[in-house]
Amino acid sequence: MAQGTVTRVLSVASECAPLVKTGGLADVVGALPEALAASGVEMRVLLPGYPAVVAALGASKTVLTFADLMGGEARVEMGESGGVPLLVLVAPHLYDRSGSIYMDDHGRDWDDNPERFAALCLAAAEIAAGGTDWQPDIVHAHDWQGGLAPYYIRKRGLDVGTIVTIHNIAFAGGFDAGRMVRLEIDPADYHADGIEFYGRGSALKAGLAYADRITTVSPRYASELMTPEFGMGFDGLIRARADALSGILNGIDMTVWNPAAEPAPFAYRMPRGKPKATAALREEFGLPQSSGPLAVVISRLSHQKGLDLLLEALPSYLEAGGQLALLGSGDPGLEQGWREAADRHEGVAVHIGYDEALSHRMMAGGEAVLVPSRFEPCGLTQLYGLRYGAIPVVARTGGLADTVIDANDAALKAQVATGVIHDANSPDALAAALVQLCDLHGRPAIWRQIMRNAMRHPVGWDASAAQYARLYADIVEHA
Numbered sequence: 001m002a003q004g005t006v007t008r009v010l011s012v013a014s015e016c017a018p019l020v021k022t023g024g025l026a027d028v029v030g031a032l033p034e035a036l037a038a039s040g041v042e043m044r045v046l047l048p049g050y051p052a053v054v055a056a057l058g059a060s061k062t063v064l065t066f067a068d069l070m071g072g073e074a075r076v077e078m079g080e081s082g083g084v085p086l087l088v089l090v091a092p093h094l095y096d097r098s099g100s101i102y103m104d105d106h107g108r109d110w111d112d113n114p115e116r117f118a119a120l121c122l123a124a125a126e127i128a129a130g131g132t133d134w135q136p137d138i139v140h141a142h143d144w145q146g147g148l149a150p151y152y153i154r155k156r157g158l159d160v161g162t163i164v165t166i167h168n169i170a171f172a173g174g175f176d177a178g179r180m181v182r183l184e185i186d187p188a189d190y191h192a193d194g195i196e197f198y199g200r201g202s203a204l205k206a207g208l209a210y211a212d213r214i215t216t217v218s219p220r221y222a223s224e225l226m227t228p229e230f231g232m233g234f235d236g237l238i239r240a241r242a243d244a245l246s247g248i249l250n251g252i253d254m255t256v257w258n259p260a261a262e263p264a265p266f267a268y269r270m271p272r273g274k275p276k277a278t279a280a281l282r283e284e285f286g287l288p289q290s291s292g293p294l295a296v297v298i299s300r301l302s303h304q305k306g307l308d309l310l311l312e313a314l315p316s317y318l319e320a321g322g323q324l325a326l327l328g329s330g331d332p333g334l335e336q337g338w339r340e341a342a343d344r345h346e347g348v349a350v351h352i353g354y355d356e357a358l359s360h361r362m363m364a365g366g367e368a369v370l371v372p373s374r375f376e377p378c379g380l381t382q383l384y385g386l387r388y389g390a391i392p393v394v395a396r397t398g399g400l401a402d403t404v405i406d407a408n409d410a411a412l413k414a415q416v417a418t419g420v421i422h423d424a425n426s427p428d429a430l431a432a433a434l435v436q437l438c439d440l441h442g443r444p445a446i447w448r449q450i451m452r453n454a455m456r457h458p459v460g461w462d463a464s465a466a467q468y469a470r471l472y473a474d475i476v477e478h479a
Contacts, residue, residue: 007472009036009043010087010136012124014117014145016045018082019053020101023300024250024380025167028217029142031253032468033084035461039469042085044134046124048116049077049090050101056081057088063132070094070112070119070182076132087132089123114175117145117203118183125152128160136160137476144173147207148183151195154210155186161475164207166216168377169225169232170304173203198233208237212475215246217378218399222247230375248468249399250378251461252387259364259388266364271389271451274367281365285325285349292321293441295434296366296390298359298381301330301338306372306395311337312427313372314348317434321442323347325366327358366390368437374425376400382419383459389451391440392419393433403459407440407450418454 015021017030033043047053060079067073072093079086089095094116099105102113110116121141128139128149138161141149150162180187180201190196195206208214216222224230226239238245255261260269266277278294281287287294295317299305307328317324324347326338335352342350351358363369369385371394378399382392386403394400400421407417420440422433441447 005040007041007138007469007476008134008136009041009138009140009472010124010127011043011045011140011142012120012146012149013045013142014048014120015101016047016084019047019056019084020050022101024378025142027252027380028167028250030082030084031251031461032465035251035465036468039465041469041472043140044078044085044087044136046076046087046089046120046127048095048101048120049088049092050095053081053086053088054090057086060088063087063134064123064126066091066123069122070115074119074123076123076127078132078134087127089120091119094119114173114179114183114203117173118148121146121148121152121203122184124149125156125158128153128158129156138163138472140165141207141211143167144171144202144204144207147173147203147205148185149207150211151189151206151209152184161213161472162211163213163215163471163475164204164211166204166208166214166225166377169204169230169234172197172205172232172234174200175203177201205234205237208234208241211244213244213246213471214238214241215248215471217248217250218402219247219249220402221377221398224375224398246467246471248471249402249464250380250383251464252380252383252459254387254460257360257363257384257387262360262364266361268364271448271455274364274389274451277361277365278367279365281325281361282323284361284365285351287323287325287349288346290321290323290347292323292438293367294323294325294365295368295370295393295437296362297324297326297328297370298362299326299328299371301328301334303331304374306374306425306430307334308337309374309425309427309430310370310372311341313431313434314341314345316431317438318345318347320435320438322434322438324349324370325362326350327353327355327362329353363388363390367441368393370434371395371400372422372424372430373397373400379403386418386454386457386459389455391437391450391454393437394419394421395424395430396421397424405453407436412446415449416453417450418457419450
């Protein structure tokens, strides 16, 4: 990219913090525009016009209209909210409804989800074609919800680069072949090298097959996706497109996640300030004072996140002197299992639900943060833990392994350890890691060194934003 050149990038996503969020995808989408601005990238985020997004969009102007987009009138509004430059697809027949952004009030996927997000991708293609006075050089689609955008752009023969980023390959965005005409997909593209995926269409497969480049959110996860164990049926296609694949770690917003900016008594700048926050957190959760470590879990309660494994490993940790405070919701069986654990053990406290402010206090007061995922594309929780000196105990998978330096003998001798890593999908390995955590906590000099290392570890967007900027420049150069 020539010095002074601005690259325009349209980011196509189903959620974006702080406007609408169900997981880490929203944090990444919300952070990228500001993170990339210093590298000469002008990024706008195209979002569905959910009620919360439309309400938060301040002054805006209509830049594109559709007489009939998946069954109703629609328009694109350009504006900004919370410092994020936005293009919002206002289509009440698709997005103005109760329930979550993906599911109805009964927890079932909306029947028209394929149409809802195909509409978003069609709007992206129209913007890429010059339908507004802001035309991108690159369209950057996220997960299956943006997956059809590269397909529509390719089919129109547009001179616009495309990227699809896999945040979690477990969701394919499947639809029956009979919907292809309605989704404006050429039936001739329903084949193994196109959008067909095990007898159905797949919006994610469309992105993987037709985008110029594929990225995912950590180098290790990029390698894992090429294996049957982690590829979720896409591994063959990803191996075939290995030359187009990159793994770029996520970062976190260092202003939002800042221990020095937390309210008293949870604020601190150095490791020596954490004990006061830990005592306050114990009091808030009704946990007794203890000489053992207070670990926190802030997570969706699901099979992927390994919270069933943690239940199995919990007795070993408690016997070694540890305590645990959990914040999360999800699988009803896991919610009940954790409630029962809190009832049985005085060293366990559980808050079912989610509370953003509480999650900050838990990072500030927690001495360790547990992330025992079976697979984890990148993970942000362990990055928050590093920033706050809450020592991460993580499974050896995806971005968890890429961002934490295990406290093995060599790393301890070199004084570079930042956490504890254990084999994934093994309650015995997790139990051993938790016992090791208690042992390390009982060695104050070593524990302080690990905390210092953790809090110094770079977890912001600088390095990753530079990688994205280089990738964009390469796409523009070879377009």
